[in-house]
Structures are given as C-alpha cells and as structure tokens.
Amino acid sequence: xxxxxxxxxxxxxxxxxxxxxxxxxxxxxxxxxxxxxxxxxxxxxxxxxxxxxxxxxxxxxxxxxxxxxxxxxxxxxxxxxxxxxxx
Numbered sequence: 216x217x218x219x220x221x222x223x224x225x226x227x228x229x230x231x232x233x234x235x236x237x238x239x240x241x242x243x244x245x246x247x248x249x250x251x252x253x254x255x256x257x258x259x260x261x262x263x264x265x266x267x268x269x270x271x272x273x274x275x276x277x278x279x280x281x282x283x284x285x286x287x288x289x290x291x292x293x294x295x296x297x298x299x300x301x302x
Contacts, residue, residue, distance in 0.1 A: 239276055243273065246268065247269055249265055249269075250262065250266060257301055262301060266298050270291050273290050274291075
C-alpha cells in the first residue's frame with residue numbers, strides 16, 4: 216500500500232470508480248441480453264419496446280467512458296440489424 220496520503224486516496228477513489236464502472240457494465244450486459252432474448256423469441260412488440268432502452272443504456276455507458284464510442288456504435292448497429300430482421 217502507498218505511504219503518501221494522496222496516493223492512498225487515489226487507491227480508494229480508483230477502487231470505488233472501478234466498482235461503479237463494473238455495475239454499469241453489468242447492467243448494460245443484462246439489458247442487451249433481455250433485448251436479444253426478445254429478438255430470439257420473435258417477440259416484436261417487446262423487442263420494439265426494449266430497443267430504445269438498450270440503445271440509451273449503451274449511449275450512457277459510452278458517454279461515461281465505459282465503452283469506446285465506436286464500440287457503442289457497433290453494438291447499436293448490430294442490435295438494429297437484429298430488430299430489423301424480425302420486423
């Protein structure tokens with residue numbers, strides 16, 4: 216462990232931020248799984264309802280720096296393609 220007070224604080228802050236990022240990423244993965252389950256079941260109505268929520272979660276994670284903006288765009292494009300396939 217660090218000896219300097221500011222270094223100790225940085226360790227604590229980075230651990231807290233890592234936990235927050237992990238929680239957001241986990242919630243994002245859960246949201247994507249819900250959407251993909253609806254698409255897999257062929258449930259257009261539920262998929263149409265979940266799509267904007269899922270895209271919003273992806274955008275939120277990208278704005279917080281948890282996902283790279285190109286990675287977020289790639290995920291959204293893949294989800295849109297899957298939604299269009301069942302429509």
